[in-house]
Structures are given as C-alpha cells and as structure tokens.
Amino acid sequence: MDIRLKEVSKSFGKVPVLKNVSMEIRQGDIICLLGPSGSGKSTLIRLMLGALAADSGEIRFGDTRVPNLPLLGNVGYMPQNDAVYTDLSGEANLTFFGRLHSIPRALLKERIEAVLEMTDLTCDRNKLVRDYSGGMKKRLSLAAALLHEPEVLLLDEPTVGIDPVLRKKIWEAFRELQARGKSIVVTTHVMDEVAWCDKAALLYGGEVIEYGAVDELLKKTEQGRIEELFFRASSGEREEVSS
Amino acid sequence: MRALAIRVVTQIRNDRRSMAMLIVAPVFVLTLIFFLLADSDYVPKILVDEDGVPAPLVQAIYEQDAAVEACPAEALGEPEKYLRGHPDVDLIVTAPKLSQETDGQGIDGNGMISSVVDVQGAGSQTAGGQSAPGETGGGEGLDFYMLESNVKSRDAISAISDAQVSLNPSSEVRTHTVYGSADDSTFDSLGYIFPGVFTFFFVFIISGMTLVRERSGGTLERLMMTPIRRFEVIMGYSMGIGVFAAIQAVVIVCYTIYVLRLESLGSVALIILAMMLLAFTAVSFGALVSIFATTEFQIVQFIPVVVVPQVFFSGIIPLETIPYGLGNLCYIMPMYYGCRAMKEIAVYGYGLQDIWPYLVALVCYALALGVLNTLALRKYRVV
The missing domain is CATH 3.40.190 (D-Maltodextrin-Binding Protein; domain 2)
Structure with a gap:
C-alpha cells in the first residue's frame, strides 16, 4: 500500500504547522521523519492517521482517502507518550488493544507471545505497568502497535529511552517487517537512526526541506552528517530575513 | 465494546482506591449521617x-x-x-x-x-x-x-x-400524617435522599476521573486510532463503569434499608432499579464533564458547580418553598428524578405504575448525554 500526501497544509488557529507537504511513501519503505521539536512531525503522523483533518490537500493510502475508519485496522500507531494503561498488566494491555482490532482469540495469544518476545518483555508480562520503568513502557507501547500486523506502521519516536542493545534489536525487527512488505514511518530526532532507514524526510518549520534516499542526502553534505542540512536551512532562513 | 468494558472493570479492580471510593466510602458516610440525624436523647x-x-x-x-x-x-x-x-x-x-x-x-x-x-x-x-x-x-x-x-x-x-x-x-394537639409518623427522626424523613446523592456523587467522580486520566494519558487518542466506533467507546465505558455503579447502588440501598433500618413501604428491588438508573446517568454526567477538564484536579473543581446544586433539588428542601419558581430547575437535574422516585417508593409505597415517568426521565438523560459524549469524541478522530 503506497501512501501519497498531496499539498497537505494544516494550521492550529492562525499558526501554520505544516505547509504544502507532498511526499510519496512506497510500500516496503522505511521512512524517517527528521526534524527539531515543533517542526510538525507528530502533526504529520496524526494527519496520516486521520486523527486530524487537513486544512487542504489530501492523503491517500493506496486508493483509500484518509480519514477512513476501516483503514485504521491496517495501521499501527505508536504515540509519542507511552499511551498504555498503568492500572493493567503488560499482557492485559496487549489483550485489550488486540481485541479492539478484533484479532481472533487463538491468533491473539500467538501474536502477544511474538511481540512480547520482540520487545523483551516476556518476563514482565504479568507486572502492572505502573511498576514498569520508562523504557519498558515505551517497549510495551511499541508492542501494542505491532500486535495486529498492520501494513503501515506510524511510530512517533519509538526508540527514545531504549538502550542501544535493545534499540538495535528493534531496528532489526523493523527491517524484518520491511522484508515482509510493511511500510514504516518513524519520527526521530536522533540523527544516527537515519542510517537504518531507506529514505528520510527533513522537516523544518512545517516544510519538507529535503526528501530522498538517505545515501543521496548524505552526498549533499560536506562531512556526511545529516544535521548539516538543517544548519544550512536555518542559516538560509537567516539570510532571507536579513536581506 | 465488550473489550473496552472488560478493560475498565479490570482497571478499576486493580486500583484499590477506586474500589474503596465506590463501596466503602458511601457506606461510611451514610453511617455517619445516620448517627448525625438520628433522634438524640438530649436533655434541654x-x-x-x-x-x-x-x-x-x-x-x-x-x-x-x-x-x-x-x-x-x-x-x-x-x-x-x-x-x-x-x-x-x-x-x-x-x-x-x-x-x-x-x-x-x-x-x-x-x-x-x-x-x-x-x-x-x-x-x-x-x-x-x-x-x-x-x-x-x-x-x-x-x-x-x-x-x-x-x-x-x-x-x-x-x-x-x-x-x-x-x-x-x-x-392537646394530635398529629396525623399520611406518610411516615410525626415522631420520625430527621434520618427517617430525609434518609431516602442520601443513597441517591452518594450514588450520584461517587459514580460521577469515578467516571470523570477514569475518562480524564485516559484523555491526559493519551490512551484515549490511541484507542481512537483503532477501528472502534465512537459510540462503541462511549457504550463500552458506560458499561464498564456501570458495573460498579450497579454494585454500588445495590450495596447502598441494601445497607440503608437492612442495616440502618430506613423503612421502605415499596419494593426494595424498585428502589435499586431507580438508584441504578441514577448511577448510569452519573456515569454519562462524569464523562461529559471530563471533556471540559484536562486534569483530575479540574474534575474536582467541577463538583461544586454541577453536583452540589443538584443536592439541594434532591428533596432536602421542599421545592415549593423556593422563591421565583426556581424550584422548577429540578427538572433539569438528574438527581431530582432519582431521589424523587426513591422517596415515592420508600415513603409513599408507590409502585412502578406510579413512578415510571421518573425512570424514563433518567433513561432519556443518560441517552442524551451519551449522544453528546459520542459527538465530543470527534475531537480525537474526524470519522
């Protein structure tokens, strides 16, 4: 399922958050949305989910135009904060989200085992989430997003606060999902993680300033660091203001 | 929908304070009121x-x-x-x-x-x-x-x-009353109000708190990002919290009648039914208020505005004595319908054929609030 964004704009009140964003995400791509905080990454994810309506422009998943209710069954969403229930055990959280997606009981059991294994939470499954550490909550949140094997994964900062060893494991899992034809959109402000992605979109001030294959983008830089593209954008803006 | 209801039940069960609020607190307060309003042996x-x-x-x-x-x-x-x-x-x-x-x-x-x-x-x-x-x-x-x-x-x-x-x-003046007796204690004559007031109050808090926690924790947004329908979310919630509301109604009514010995001329089952309907209305009421609150603290701030006035219209003050026809405000207050129904069953000994309008009013109230709550969820998802 390809995702196409066409001239999408969104403002909150009078403050424009996204300006004319157009991009295409091919099925099986891992895309990373890079940008400083406030650049509109989370808003873009919310628009793609249909949680927000765009002011103008359109977003399509394959032939289906967002917002669309059944489409949500094919999307895995992981919000930026750990949106899990602290009064429930880890497993009860997963059971709940699984039922919301109407996963049949037997399959759900199997899926829960799989995602717990992947996020390294099998031993802590019966603990109440309020006794979890920050990293564990994050992993549980990720597990909930992967549970129903969605075609598209929209993950808002999925690896923040996760230790390097486990982070590597999670990225390897993303790669594996990609091999099975899933599309993954990840927001991050950790520049190192770009290396794991096929493509990167650089958001700055509500605009996509660069979008392309990661190695292509790196060629545009002098020292092979993706940050340079942001520095260039911010200095360009300053020049504009001063001229 | 069922998944949601089951989750809410598990969640509240895992939170001991909520459980205590729902069952122990009303029993404690009712007992206290029983002693406060009972006949004293004061010698002037x-x-x-x-x-x-x-x-x-x-x-x-x-x-x-x-x-x-x-x-x-x-x-x-x-x-x-x-x-x-x-x-x-x-x-x-x-x-x-x-x-x-x-x-x-x-x-x-x-x-x-x-x-x-x-x-x-x-x-x-x-x-x-x-x-x-x-x-x-x-x-x-x-x-x-x-x-x-x-x-x-x-x-x-x-x-x-x-x-x-x-x-x-x-x-000598001999007093004859149609209902009750002249030497009833204050608790005997007003006691039927308190189960209604407390049922409403505690269920309102639990419902508002649960939902506001869900809103501020981001879990509501997350669950709205699954193919669940908006009315299913509201129904699921109401059912989940409704289970506890129902348990609470049974506990409070039975405690008042069988332990505190508040006399009831009518059927206890009918009183429980009225209390349950009032409690369900309180669930929707709490959910509605949670839309306007962003923290649990703000839910508490709403109590003096939306709950306390209702108490005054529950029958503690005879409505006919309120000036400027303000007594008619009772018709917009769910607590009035619940407490009035309970009074007519307990004190007048009325049956379902007499009090059904109050019950219908409560059902309508709960449904109308449910619709409002469903519409309010548009904030989280445009479809």
Missing part, C-alpha cells in the same frame, strides 16, 4: 421563674423530661446577658413583667440573641387558659428567652408545651 436545660410563672405550670414543667432549675435573680433581671454567659442554658421561662412588655422588639435587634420567642402569640392560648384560676404573677402568658433558635431550644419549648398540655388536656 430550662430555667423557670418560679415566682412569676403560675405554680401548677412550674410543677408540670418540673415533671417534664428536662433539666429544670429555678431561675436565679440575675437571670431574671437581664436574661440576655445571663444567656450569653451561660450557653448551656437552652431556655429561660419567665412571666412578663408589665414594664418589660415592649422590650421584645429591642432584643430582636441584638445580634447574639438572635431570637426571642414571645409566647404571647403562639402560646398565649394555652398559657392564658390555665392562668385563669387567678394565679397570675404579672402579665398574661409567658416569655421565652433563648440564645438562638436551634434544635436544643426547640426541644426545650416542646417540653414547656407538653407541660401546658398536661395541665389542660383539652388543648
């Missing part, structure tokens, strides 16, 4: 002017169930001042001295002695009746002095009336 303290008040009456007053003493001279001279210095004295009974008869007005203006009941009006009939034998010790009737008009001084006054009646049995 009365000082009688033995020289001024007719001797047979003095005698009769001494026979009453009160701590009666002869009035010391200083109390006779300046009863207001004496009362201020002796707050344990509930009533001073004197015969009016001719020179003081016009003093009544002046004393009224005195802040502390807020009320001086002068029996010339109300009690002169009986007092005059037995002072006829010629034993008057001054003017006609009696003067009552008290620090303030309260339950204690009213106890004292009724002891005097009883004394007067014992001298003059023809003046």
Whole structure:
C-alpha cells in the first residue's frame, strides 16, 4: 500500500504547522521523519492517521482517502507518550488493544507471545505497568502497535529511552517487517537512526526541506552528517530575513 | 465494546482506591449521617421563674423530661446577658413583667440573641387558659428567652408545651400524617435522599476521573486510532463503569434499608432499579464533564458547580418553598428524578405504575448525554 500526501497544509488557529507537504511513501519503505521539536512531525503522523483533518490537500493510502475508519485496522500507531494503561498488566494491555482490532482469540495469544518476545518483555508480562520503568513502557507501547500486523506502521519516536542493545534489536525487527512488505514511518530526532532507514524526510518549520534516499542526502553534505542540512536551512532562513 | 468494558472493570479492580471510593466510602458516610440525624436523647436545660410563672405550670414543667432549675435573680433581671454567659442554658421561662412588655422588639435587634420567642402569640392560648384560676404573677402568658433558635431550644419549648398540655388536656394537639409518623427522626424523613446523592456523587467522580486520566494519558487518542466506533467507546465505558455503579447502588440501598433500618413501604428491588438508573446517568454526567477538564484536579473543581446544586433539588428542601419558581430547575437535574422516585417508593409505597415517568426521565438523560459524549469524541478522530 503506497501512501501519497498531496499539498497537505494544516494550521492550529492562525499558526501554520505544516505547509504544502507532498511526499510519496512506497510500500516496503522505511521512512524517517527528521526534524527539531515543533517542526510538525507528530502533526504529520496524526494527519496520516486521520486523527486530524487537513486544512487542504489530501492523503491517500493506496486508493483509500484518509480519514477512513476501516483503514485504521491496517495501521499501527505508536504515540509519542507511552499511551498504555498503568492500572493493567503488560499482557492485559496487549489483550485489550488486540481485541479492539478484533484479532481472533487463538491468533491473539500467538501474536502477544511474538511481540512480547520482540520487545523483551516476556518476563514482565504479568507486572502492572505502573511498576514498569520508562523504557519498558515505551517497549510495551511499541508492542501494542505491532500486535495486529498492520501494513503501515506510524511510530512517533519509538526508540527514545531504549538502550542501544535493545534499540538495535528493534531496528532489526523493523527491517524484518520491511522484508515482509510493511511500510514504516518513524519520527526521530536522533540523527544516527537515519542510517537504518531507506529514505528520510527533513522537516523544518512545517516544510519538507529535503526528501530522498538517505545515501543521496548524505552526498549533499560536506562531512556526511545529516544535521548539516538543517544548519544550512536555518542559516538560509537567516539570510532571507536579513536581506 | 465488550473489550473496552472488560478493560475498565479490570482497571478499576486493580486500583484499590477506586474500589474503596465506590463501596466503602458511601457506606461510611451514610453511617455517619445516620448517627448525625438520628433522634438524640438530649436533655434541654430550662430555667423557670418560679415566682412569676403560675405554680401548677412550674410543677408540670418540673415533671417534664428536662433539666429544670429555678431561675436565679440575675437571670431574671437581664436574661440576655445571663444567656450569653451561660450557653448551656437552652431556655429561660419567665412571666412578663408589665414594664418589660415592649422590650421584645429591642432584643430582636441584638445580634447574639438572635431570637426571642414571645409566647404571647403562639402560646398565649394555652398559657392564658390555665392562668385563669387567678394565679397570675404579672402579665398574661409567658416569655421565652433563648440564645438562638436551634434544635436544643426547640426541644426545650416542646417540653414547656407538653407541660401546658398536661395541665389542660383539652388543648392537646394530635398529629396525623399520611406518610411516615410525626415522631420520625430527621434520618427517617430525609434518609431516602442520601443513597441517591452518594450514588450520584461517587459514580460521577469515578467516571470523570477514569475518562480524564485516559484523555491526559493519551490512551484515549490511541484507542481512537483503532477501528472502534465512537459510540462503541462511549457504550463500552458506560458499561464498564456501570458495573460498579450497579454494585454500588445495590450495596447502598441494601445497607440503608437492612442495616440502618430506613423503612421502605415499596419494593426494595424498585428502589435499586431507580438508584441504578441514577448511577448510569452519573456515569454519562462524569464523562461529559471530563471533556471540559484536562486534569483530575479540574474534575474536582467541577463538583461544586454541577453536583452540589443538584443536592439541594434532591428533596432536602421542599421545592415549593423556593422563591421565583426556581424550584422548577429540578427538572433539569438528574438527581431530582432519582431521589424523587426513591422517596415515592420508600415513603409513599408507590409502585412502578406510579413512578415510571421518573425512570424514563433518567433513561432519556443518560441517552442524551451519551449522544453528546459520542459527538465530543470527534475531537480525537474526524470519522
């Protein structure tokens, strides 16, 4: 399922958050949305989910135009904060989200085992989430997003606060999902993680300033660091203001 | 929908404080109110002017169930001042001295002695009746002095009336009530209100808190990002919290009737039904308020605005006595319907055929709020 964004704009009140964003995400791509905080990454994810309506422009998943209710069954969403229930055990959280997606009981059991294994939470499954550490909550949140094997994964900062060893494991899992034809959109402000992605979109001030294959983008830089593209954008803006 | 309901139930069960709030707290508060409003064995303290008040009456007053003493001279001279210095004295009974008869007005203006009941009006009939034998010790009737008009001084006054009646049995008034009996305690006559008030109050808090926590924690947004329908979310919630609301209604009603012995003429099952409907309305009410709150603290801030006024319209104050027709506001308050239904079942012994309009009103209320809540979820998802 390809995702196409066409001239999408969104403002909150009078403050424009996204300006004319157009991009295409091919099925099986891992895309990373890079940008400083406030650049509109989370808003873009919310628009793609249909949680927000765009002011103008359109977003399509394959032939289906967002917002669309059944489409949500094919999307895995992981919000930026750990949106899990602290009064429930880890497993009860997963059971709940699984039922919301109407996963049949037997399959759900199997899926829960799989995602717990992947996020390294099998031993802590019966603990109440309020006794979890920050990293564990994050992993549980990720597990909930992967549970129903969605075609598209929209993950808002999925690896923040996760230790390097486990982070590597999670990225390897993303790669594996990609091999099975899933599309993954990840927001991050950790520049190192770009290396794991096929493509990167650089958001700055509500605009996509660069979008392309990661190695292509790196060629545009002098020292092979993706940050340079942001520095260039911010200095360009300053020049504009001063001229 | 079922998944959501089951989750809410598990969640509340895992949170011991919520459970305590729902079951233990109302039982505790009801018990406290039961003792606060029960008949007390308070013995009023009365000082009688033995020289001024007719001797047979003095005698009769001494026979009453009160701590009666002869009035010391200083109390006779300046009863207001004496009362201020002796707050344990509930009533001073004197015969009016001719020179003081016009003093009544002046004393009224005195802040502390807020009320001086002068029996010339109300009690002169009986007092005059037995002072006829010629034993008057001054003017006609009696003067009552008290620090303030309260339950204690009213106890004292009724002891005097009883004394007067014992001298003059023809003046006895016998009270006949259609419902209840005249010597019901405050709890007997108002007790039916409290189960309704507490059911509403505690369910409202649980419902509002659960939903606001879900909103601020981001889990509501997350669950809205699954293919669940908006009305299913609201229904699931109402069912989940409704389970506890129902349990609470049963516990409170049974506790009030079987443990605190509040008499009910009608069917207990019908009372429970009314309480449950009121509780379901409270669930929707809490959910609606949670839309306007971003933190649990703000839910608490809403209590004085949306819950407390309802208490006054629940039947604690007779609605007909409220000025400017404001009593009609009761029709927009769910608590009125619940408490009124309970009163008519418990006190009047009415059945379903009489009280169904109240129940229908509660159902409509819950449904209307449910629709509003469903619409409000558009904030999280445009479809």
